[in-house]
Amino acid sequence: MSGARPPVRLKAPRVVRAKRGWRVALGTLSHREGHRSEWLAAALLMCRGYQVLGFRLKTRAGEIDILARRGRVLAVVEVKRRATLELALAALGPNQYDRLLAAGRAVLRQRPSLAGHLLRIDMVALAPGRLPRHRRALSRSEGGGRDA
Numbered sequence: 001m002s003g004a005r006p007p008v009r010l011k012a013p014r015v016v017r018a019k020r021g022w023r024v025a026l027g028t029l030s031h032r033e034g035h036r037s038e039w040l041a042a043a044l045l046m047c048r049g050y051q052v053l054g055f056r057l058k059t060r061a062g063e064i065d066i067l068a069r070r071g072r073v074l075a076v077v078e079v080k081r082r083a084t085l086e087l088a089l090a091a092l093g094p095n096q097y098d099r100l101l102a103a104g105r106a107v108l109r110q111r112p113s114l115a116g117h118l119l120r121i122d123m124v125a126l127a128p129g130r131l132p133r134h135r136r137a138l139s140r141s142e143g144g145g146r147d148a
Contacts (some may be wrong), residue, residue: 037081038065041124044132045077061102066124075116075136076104081126085133088125097121097140 042052050068057064066077078100082088100134104119 006077009115022025025100027118033051033081034079036077037126040067040126040132041077041134042066043073044124044134045075051076057103057107059103059106059148061106062073062096062099064100064107067104068122069114072117073120074104074114075120076100077122077123077124079124079126085127085130089123089133089135091125092123092138094140097138103114 017133038049038055042055045066045068046052046072050070052066052068054067057067064076065079066075068075068077078089078092078096080091082091100121101119104121108117108119120136121136121138123138125135
């Protein structure tokens with residue numbers, strides 16, 4: 001035994017910039033508003049006869065805000081909160097639509113109990129001082145928003 005060891009690799013220190021206080025506060029506020037918006041959207045869907053199956057479901061394709069079922073329709077619901085309803089309705093771009101569709105298909109494959117359901121992409125748009133708006137059966141070209 002020669003006693004030769006492999007060379008030790010040293011890692012350069014990682015420089016981490018501390019976030020400023022206002023950025024942390026803003027991020028926390030946005031996070032809470034997002035969760036509150038999802039709960040409001042879920043309440044709206046339940047009032048309309050949907051059964052909420054899950055919140056913030058993560059798949060390889062992306063995250064589903066709300067997964068809901070009504071009859072034989074499985075709705076992948078994206079929740080958008082913006083300053084105005086118009087901005088919220090325009091916030092879903094074609095790339096995000098494709099990710100939501102792929103995530104919904106992944107859920108259908110993973111859950112045999114949902115076999116035979118029709119997959120649909122919906123959106124609930126929220127804005128301060130306005131009633132939530134539920135748009136059903138969005139197409140890829142709807143929304144008119146930029147890719148998110």
